Amino acid sequence: MVSVAVKNLSYEVNGVHILNDISFTHSSGLLMIIGPNGAGKTTLLRALAGLVKFRGSVELDGVRPEEYRRYISYVPAQPSLDLMARGLDVALAMNYRPPDGLWRERFLEVLGRFGLGGLANRPVISMSSGEQRLLLLAAALSRDPRLLILDEPTAFLDVTNRTKVIELLQELAGDGVSVVVATHDIEYTAVADNVAVLKSGRLVSFGPPREALSEELLSDVYGISIRRVDRNTPSYMPELLLKRFSK
Numbered sequence: 018m019v020s021v022a023v024k025n026l027s028y029e030v031n032g033v034h035i036l037n038d039i040s041f042t043h044s045s046g047l048l049m050i051i052g053p054n055g056a057g058k059t060t061l062l063r064a065l066a067g068l069v070k071f072r073g074s075v076e077l078d079g080v081r082p083e084e085y086r087r088y089i090s091y092v093p094a095q096p097s098l099d100l101m102a103r104g105l106d107v108a109l110a111m112n113y114r115p116p117d118g119l120w121r122e123r124f125l126e127v128l129g130r131f132g133l134g135g136l137a138n139r140p141v142i143s144m145s146s147g148e149q150r151l152l153l154l155a156a157a158l159s160r161d162p163r164l165l166i167l168d169e170p171t172a173f174l175d176v177t178n179r180t181k182v183i184e185l186l187q188e189l190a191g192d193g194v195s196v197v198v199a200t201h202d203i204e205y206t207a208v209a210d211n212v213a214v215l216k217s218g219r220l221v222s223f224g225p226p227r228e229a230l231s232e233e234l235l236s237d238v239y240g241i242s243i244r245r246v247d248r249n250t251p252s253y254m255p256e257l258l259l260k261r262f263s264k
């Protein structure tokens with residue numbers, strides 16, 4: 018298990034504070050980062066992956082992200098893909114320095130879980146948006162990462178594939194991979210080991226979902242009324258979707 022330790026992380030561009038004095042420690046499992054558009058989620062993921070220069074420190078198992086890159090798989094929300102590349106080429110590009118020779122088997126195995134083995138030999142341009150997301154997930158896992166960083170991994174996915182992805186991430190977390198995900202799917206936070214809530218570049222809450230989340234906090238962060246789905250589950254939805262049936 019890779020522990021992710023963030024201390025006093027700040028990042029600014031031209032005097033604008035994008036991340037502000039963020040500190041937390043995620044010791045193991047699945048961490049979900051939530052927050053409104055522009056809250057700083059992607060920037061935080063990039064800092065964890067060692068892709069931006071920031072103030073403060075990030076330590077992955079005690080070392081800086083730059084020194085840990087070999088063990089990290091990072092999938093951005095909107096990667097620029099070569100449209101003529103085949104699925105297998107996308108995975109190969111992620112494995113330019115493969116840790117072992119098994120990347121192809123792992124790649125095909127993940128695609129197979131989604132019934133998408135055929136993507137390996139098809140050009141990206143022929144794939145739907147959801148298929149491209151799943152291709153990237155399979156490519157990221159083919160590296161056998163110790164730390165998996167995913168920006169919006171469930172975007173474009175139908176409810177079946179969204180659920181399968183979450184199950185896969187839980188499975189990986191159970192197998193000792195640390196998984197960090199930025200997402201707008203607040204209802205899925207119930208399955209996270211830790212949730213980080215960002216608002217305007219600040220960490221306003223961190224911890225297991227039962228402790229870190231509340232109706233008050235989420236309503237304040239998102240600026241609309243957000244309600245807990247039921248008393249036993251730390252899963253949340255806009256009140257608009259619940260109140261119609263609550264009378």
Ligand SMILES: Nc1ncnc2c1ncn2[C@@H]1O[C@H](COP(=O)(O)OP(=O)(O)OP(=O)(O)O)[C@@H](O)[C@H]1O
Nearest residue numbers: 030033035052053054055056057058059060061199
């Ligand atoms: N180089 C830059 N110059 C100016 N502003 C920037 C720069 N990089 C990021 N920002 C701003 O920082 C804020 C945080 O961006 P970021 O992409 O991290 O947000 P996010 O939480 O991932 O948003 P979304 O949910 O919309 O993807 C945004 O307001 C963005 O416009």
